[in-house]
Amino acid sequence: NAGVMQNPRHLVRRRGQEARLRCSPMKGHSHVYWYRQLPEEGLKFMVYLQKENIIDESGMPKERFSAEFPKEGPSILRIQQVVRGDSAAYFCASSPPRGAGTEAFFGQGTRLTVV
Amino acid sequence: SQQGEEDPQALSIQEGENATMNCSYKTSINNLQWYRQNSGRGLVHLILIRSNEREKHSGRLRVTLDTSKKSSSLLITASRAADTASYFCATDKNDYKLSFGAGTTVTVRA
Numbered sequence: 701n702a703g704v705m706q707n708p709r710h711l712v713r714r715r716g717q718e719a720r721l722r723c724s725p726m727k728g729h730s731h732v733y734w735y736r737q738l739p740e741e742g743l744k745f746m747v748y749l750q751k752e753n754i755i756d757e758s759g760m761p762k763e764r765f766s767a768e769f770p771k772e773g774p775s776i777l778r779i780q781q782v783v784r785g786d787s788a789a790y791f792c793a794s795s796p797p798r799g800a801g802t803e804a805f806f807g808q809g810t811r812l813t814v815v
Numbered sequence: 816s817q818q819g820e821e822d823p824q825a826l827s828i829q830e831g832e833n834a835t836m837n838c839s840y841k842t843s844i845n846n847l848q849w850y851r852q853n854s855g856r857g858l859v860h861l862i863l864i865r866s867n868e869r870e871k872h873s874g875r876l877r878v879t880l881d882t883s884k885k886s887s888s889l890l891i892t893a894s895r896a897a898d899t900a901s902y903f904c905a906t907d908k909n910d911y912k913l914s915f916g917a918g919t920t921v922t923v924r925a
Contacts, residue, residue, distance in 0.1 A: 733911065742819070742903055742915030743858070756912060791857060795911075803848070804913065808857040 702727070704794050704807035705774075712813045719779040719786070721810045725794030732775040733793040733804060734767055743791060749775060782814045819847075819904040819916035827922045834891040836919040838904030839884075845907055847880055849889050852901045852918070861889075861902075894923045 705724040713719050725732050731750055735743040736759075746759040749769035760767065764782075769775040779786055789811045793804040822837045838847070846865050850858040864871045864880045864887065871878050877890040891898055901920045905913040 731911070733913075735913075735915075740917070742917045743905075743913070745912050745914070748911050758912075803860055803863060804911075805860065806850075806858040811855075 704729075704792055704805050706790075706792050706807035706810050708810060709808060710811050710813070712815060713782050714815055715783055716781050719782050719812055719814075721777040721779075721790050721792075721812070722774040723777070723792030723794075723807060724774040725792075726805055729794035729796055729805075731795045731797065732769050733795075734775075734777050735791045735793065737789040737791060737809070739788075746777075779812075782812075784814050787812055787814045819906050819914055821902070821904055821916040821919040823919060824917070825920045825922070827924065828894055829924050830894060830896060832894055834894050834898070834921050834923075836889050836902055836921070838887045838889070838916060840887075840904075840906050840914075841885065842908065844882075845909065847878075847887050848905045848907075848913070849876075849878060849887075850903045850905060850915075852903065854900070858903070891921075894921075896923050896925050899923045 707722050733748050734746040737743045747767045748756040752771050764780045766778045789809045791806050791809045793806045795804040819838050819840050828834050848863045849861040852858050862873050862878050864878050875892045880887045899922050901918040903915050903918045905915045907913050
């Protein structure tokens with residue numbers, strides 16, 4: 701059973717370009733979470749999705765960022781018109797339907813560098 | 816503001832020694848989890864402790880939780896070079912939104 705798969709592992713974009721980050725959850729997991737980690741900091745929650753639904757996007761910047769988790773295929777975190785401040789590691793986690801004490805499994809992350 | 820705050824920020828120990836790090840949080844929680852992150856890698860889940868539990872063990876790891884003080888500790892016994900990593904505590908109030916601290920960086924010297 702493969703773990704949470706994220707691709708690409710590293711992504712370089714010029715300012716103003718679009719970045720698309722993909723996350724395939726573990727088999728049997730229907731819940732996906734995206735987190736951002738700035739250098740020397742902990743992870744910050746961005747968004748929580750179930751299939752075809754955004755459940756909580758309270759951590760998403762209001763502009764340029766969007767996320768989806770379609771019925772088929774991976775979850776996508778999309779950043780339009782990237783700026784240098786978007787440079788960070790973006791982690792995806794997945795879990796089965798949540799209950800008390802459900803563990804979330806994290807992917808290896810995508811490291812975005814904006815030049 | 817971050818919910819979990821780890822202390823110390825950095826820890827350097829000799830192989831074979833024990834490493835202890837602490838986590839404090841501000842609001843009530845359902846669960847507290849500890850994760851390990853090796854440099855440039857993803858997070859590995861170590862242990863989850865529920866708010867009604869006081870202590871849990873997993874191999875060389877021992878986690879305590881004191882909800883009255885809103886704090887938790889992670890003890891790694893008989894440390895190894897492979898334990899060199901950053902350790903994060905994460906709390907959740909509603910079973911999905913994890914709040915992470917900035918982490919404790921542990922270096923185990925051979």
